[in-house]
Amino acid sequence: MVVTKQKVFRFTFTHLFVTLMSVMFLVTVVLTFKLLTDDHCNCPRQETVIQYVAKPKHYVNKGYESNHKLAVLVPYRNRFEELMEFAPYIHDFLNDQKINHDIFILNQVDSYRFNRASLINVGYLETRSNYDYIAMHDVDLLPLNKNLSYTYPSQPFHLAAPNLHPRYHYNKFIGGILLINREHFGLVNGLSNKYWGWGLEDDEFYVRLKDANLNITRPENISTGMNDTFRHIHGKDRKRDTVKCFNQREVTRRRDRQTGLHDVKYKIISYKSITIGSAPLTVVNIHLICDRNVTPWCSCSEDKTEKKKAE
Ligand code: UDP
Ligand code: MN
Numbered sequence: 418m419v420v421t422k423q424k425v426f427r428f429t430f431t432h433l434f435v436t437l438m439s440v441m442f443l444v445t446v447v448l449t450f451k452l453l454t455d456d457h458c459n460c461p462r463q464e465t466v467i468q469y470v471a472k473p474k475h476y477v478n479k480g481y482e483s484n485h486k487l488a489v490l491v492p493y494r495n496r497f498e499e500l501m502e503f504a505p506y507i508h509d510f511l512n513d514q515k516i517n518h519d520i521f522i523l524n525q526v527d528s529y530r531f532n533r534a535s536l537i538n539v540g541y542l543e544t545r546s547n548y549d550y551i552a553m554h555d556v557d558l559l560p561l562n563k564n565l566s567y568t569y570p571s572q573p574f575h576l577a578a579p580n581l582h583p584r585y586h587y588n589k590f591i592g593g594i595l596l597i598n599r600e601h602f603g604l605v606n607g608l609s610n611k612y613w614g615w616g617l618e619d620d621e622f623y624v625r626l627k628d629a630n631l632n633i634t635r636p637e638n639i640s641t642g643m644n645d646t647f648r649h650i651h652g653k654d655r656k657r658d659t660v661k662c663f664n665q666r667e668v669t670r671r672r673d674r675q676t677g678l679h680d681v682k683y684k685i686i687s688y689k690s691i692t693i694g695s696a697p698l699t700v701v702n703i704h705l706i707c708d709r710n711v712t713p714w715c716s717c718s719e720d721k722t723e724k725k726k727a728e
Pocket of ligand 1: 491492493494495496531533554555556557558592593615651655656657
């Protein structure tokens with residue numbers, strides 16, 4: 418029998434083709450079987466695989482740096498653009514530090530002048546059963562330096578220190594961003610409720626902390642300075658309400674030993690959960706109640722109205 422070259426080629430080709438088809442068939446059968454059985458099993462191997470998947474920035478893992486829980490309390494009214502930047506930024510910043518936190522926007526919805534201190538008192542009262550410490554946090558101040566630590570403070574920790582804040586540089590300044598634990602805030606009866614309009618409520622709080630022999634601590638070994646540690650998003654159109662009416666000036670210059678956490682009057686209008694970018698927030702709509710016998714300056718314009726009414 419004569420075996421031609423052509424026949425050898427045909428034989429090899431057919432042989433190869435059949436082998437290939439068989440391999441493909443086998444692979445398909447094995448894969449199909451695996452897929453079908455995987456659907457029904459709770460394979461631990463799958464969990465291992467998930468751990469290797471890159472986590473999105475907003476992913477909050479359970480590996481917090483401590484067991485303490487932080488409530489970020491943001492006194493707020495009509496600063497929407499600032500809030501849009503603040504919320505996702507601070508959420509990522511705190512997640513990077515593995516801080517177990519929730520953010521509360523304390524939205525003042527009554528028509529009195531803004532009262533930053535009373536809003537923080539309300540925020541504290543509403544959250545204290547679930548949180549170990551608070552950050553009194555301006556909405557327009559973003560921490561830029563990663564070494565600014567938001568961990569649990571054993572003593573009040575003034576993050577926006579005078580040597581780091583872009584605008585306020587006096588020694589007793591404790592505004593902007595202050596961390597304080599639940600016990601200490603309760604101990605000093607929170608903040609005074611007498612400060613309607615802009616300013617001085619933080620200076621009065623400084624005296625409360627000092628009188629209680631608390632040690633105000635501040636960030637150390639920060640290599641950035643006044644211009645690059647924080648970003649202060651404060652546009653020129655954001656006028657500060659510095660008006661003083663009635664006897665506001667005299668009263669608010671003095672230490673307040675009467676008002677605070679125990680007598681802040683308010684109504685919660687609603688709680689709303691919202692998400693800005695990656696940041697989940699709770700908006701607390703707060704109607705503050707002003708006792709005009711104690712602080713008539715909660716509305717300067719009503720001065721005339723009251724007089725007119727009386728005439
Ligand atoms: N704030 C607000 N709406 C106002 C006034 C003040 O939301 O109408 C809040 C906001 O969180 C702001 C903080 O109070 O960051 C401090 O006020 P502001 O920025 O006017 O004071 P500054 O520290 O710049 O002097
Ligand atoms: Mn500001």
